[in-house]
Amino acid sequence: FSPIDLQVISPSGKRAGKNFETGELYDEIPGAFYTGYHTNNEFLTIPNPETGDYRVLTQGTDQGGEYRVEIAHIQEGKTEVEPVTESIATFTGMAIPDAITETTATVTDTAVTLPEATPQDTTPPVTTLTIDGTQGTSDWYTSTVTVTLAATDHEGGSGVEKTEYSLDTG
Numbered sequence: 824f825s826p827i828d829l830q831v832i833s834p835s836g837k838r839a840g841k842n843f844e845t846g847e848l849y850d851e852i853p854g855a856f857y858t859g860y861h862t863n864n865e866f867l868t869i870p871n872p873e874t875g876d877y878r879v880l881t882q883g884t885d886q887g888g889e890y891r892v893e894i895a896h897i898q899e900g901k902t903e904v905e906p907v908t909e910s911i912a913t914f915t916g917m918a919i920p921d922a923i924t925e926t927t928a929t930v931t932d933t934a935v936t937l938p939e940a941t942p943q944d945t946t947p948p949v950t951t952l953t954i955d956g957t958q959g960t961s962d963w964y965t966s967t968v969t970v971t972l973a974a975t976d977h978e979g980g981s982g983v984e985k986t987e988y989s990l991d992t993g
Contacts (some may be wrong), residue, residue: 826918827881827886828860831867832932834875843882843923845924860884872896875958877928891915894928896935910934944981950974 830840830849838849841860854870879892896910901912912935916927929936951973957966975985 825860825863825865825890826884826886827865827890827892827916829857829865829867829886829892830880830882831855831869832878832880833869834873834877839869840880841882843880872930874930874932877930879926879928880923881916881918881926882923885920887918887920889915890918893927894935894937896930896933898933908933910936912937924981944976946977948974948976948978948980948983948986952984 828841828843830838830843831852832838833852835850839852839855840857842847842849844871848859848911852869856866856868858864858866879894880889881892892914894912898908898910900906900908910933912928912954916924927938953967953971953973954964954970956964957969959965972986972988974986976983
């Protein structure tokens with residue numbers, strides 16, 4: 824089965840797909856068809872979509888795993904001689920059981936687009952430790968000691984989210 828369940832919210836707030844809280848199905852978008860979430864591949868079709876930003880929510884299933892969502896905007900030609908045009912936007916992810924993620928898909932009269940992906944920062948920040956106090960012999964301190972951790976990210980990094988520490992290997 825698919826490692827995710829799917830829910831789509833239209834620009835006007837109408838929903839189609841799985842209700843993550845109840846397990847029931849949303850059927851608020853006129854004409855929308857959802858294959859359901861007990862399938863290997865899930866399909867959700869929205870004829871004549873509104874223009875604007877659609878929220879695409881995914882929820883990891885019990886098994887989790889890698890997934891790919893492909894969004895296609897198909898536009899018929901206005902006359903018999905005009906070609907059908909198709910715009911495709913794809914995003915991927917790693918499903919974690921019960922975790923919900925959200926992506927925005929922008930639909931225009933002729934295309935669908937996703938926000939540009941933010942490159943992942945895989946270089947950890949550097950943390951320095953400074954100790955303040957009165958030092959005695961053999962690296963022992965004879966006063967109250969203040970330990971300060973300061974983390975700095977590399978140039979072009981995404982910033983420091985947090986600093987963690989452990990005492991006595993624990």
